[in-house]
Amino acid sequence: MDVITLGETMVLFTPKSSGLMRYAGDFSTKVAGAESNVAIGLARLGHQTGWISRLGKDEFGEKIQSFIRGEGVDVSQVTFDDSASTGLYFKEKLTANELRLKYYRSDSAASRMSDDDLDETYISNARFLHVTGITPALSEHCFETVLKAMEYAHRNGVTVVFDPNLRRKLWTDSYARQVLRKLSGMADIVLPGIDEAEFIFGQSDHESLAQAFFDNGAKTVIMKLGKKGAYVHSDQSKGFVEGFPVEQVVDPVGAGDGFAAGCLSGLIDGLGLKEAVKRGNAVGAMVTMVDGDVEGLPGKARLTEFMNRTHR
Numbered sequence: 001m002d003v004i005t006l007g008e009t010m011v012l013f014t015p016k017s018s019g020l021m022r023y024a025g026d027f028s029t030k031v032a033g034a035e036s037n038v039a040i041g042l043a044r045l046g047h048q049t050g051w052i053s054r055l056g057k058d059e060f061g062e063k064i065q066s067f068i069r070g071e072g073v074d075v076s077q078v079t080f081d082d083s084a085s086t087g088l089y090f091k092e093k094l095t096a097n098e099l100r101l102k103y104y105r106s107d108s109a110a111s112r113m114s115d116d117d118l119d120e121t122y123i124s125n126a127r128f129l130h131v132t133g134i135t136p137a138l139s140e141h142c143f144e145t146v147l148k149a150m151e152y153a154h155r156n157g158v159t160v161v162f163d164p165n166l167r168r169k170l171w172t173d174s175y176a177r178q179v180l181r182k183l184s185g186m187a188d189i190v191l192p193g194i195d196e197a198e199f200i201f202g203q204s205d206h207e208s209l210a211q212a213f214f215d216n217g218a219k220t221v222i223m224k225l226g227k228k229g230a231y232v233h234s235d236q237s238k239g240f241v242e243g244f245p246v247e248q249v250v251d252p253v254g255a256g257d258g259f260a261a262g263c264l265s266g267l268i269d270g271l272g273l274k275e276a277v278k279r280g281n282a283v284g285a286m287v288t289m290v291d292g293d294v295e296g297l298p299g300k301a302r303l304t305e306f307m308n309r310t311h312r
């Protein structure tokens with residue numbers, strides 16, 4: 001396995017019309033969850049990935065499992081809970097460029113994950129473990145599950161990748177700050193956005209913020225700077241990696257997961273850090289040009305064509 005990830009995935013409902021959702025009659029249904037988005041992004045680029053989770057024993061759980069399995073991600077570690085539901089998530093398009101997200105996920109099946117859902121041998125067979133700051137926000141059990149997964153990874157020489165993925169609707173700011181700082185410090189690679197970095201360490205410039213993550217324990221910091229690209233900081237390498245131009249942003253949700261998938265894909269393929277981040281920038285840009293959280297994730301051929309077309 002190249003990358004194993006762990007987290008909640010929901011059915012995403014998007015009204016077919018824009019405006020307030022109370023007036024919406026028709027919805028499209030898609031599958032979305034930060035961690036499975038990354039696993040799918042990597043699978044489309046030809047890598048071996050696995051996703052650990054719990055789903056409700058309901059039709060939405062079945063839909064999610066078969067969609068993710070269909071994308072080529074290993075779902076052998078997914079369990080079904082017959083006493084809790086699969087989480088739902090709504091993406092209301094208020095205007096052409098204003099989105100409002102609403103979750104129905106409290107006490108969902110995934111929020112009941114525990115470290116019993118983890119198999120150390122399964123994690124030990126991966127090169128990377130990818131976890132995010134969404135999972136610890138779901139419940140104390142979920143937080144412990146992330147800590148245990150990290151412990152198994154460290155014990156078996158698996159590189160831990162942490163994406164803070166701050167979701168302020170899920171917890172209080174002070175607790176979120178404390179947990180995200182702790183988990184960032186336990187990761188080998190951390191992938192914060194500049195806003196998340198400021199949330200965790202206070203307002204500052206990107207260089208000082210990257211240094212703060214580094215001093216906090218992360219060995220490699222890859223900071224997302226939106227359309228400007230990214231800034232990297234490790235012992236071997238420091239500096240900017242320019243972003244790719246986007247013709248029109250259709251839906252920005254999921255871009256960070258695409259970025260993570262691109263960076264990890266580059267590292268798995270043996271690229272240097274900045275070249276891997278360049279791939280991350282390209283995948284992130286491509287995701288924003290398509291509606292849906294995973295629908296814009298490219299295969300290898302489309303990615304190469306996009307990167308060559310923009311001559312960087």
Ligand code: KDG
Binds near residue numbers: 008035037134253254
């Ligand atoms: O990064 C995109 C995710 O935020 C989205 O797919 C849904 O996992 C999700 C969440 O918790 O918001």
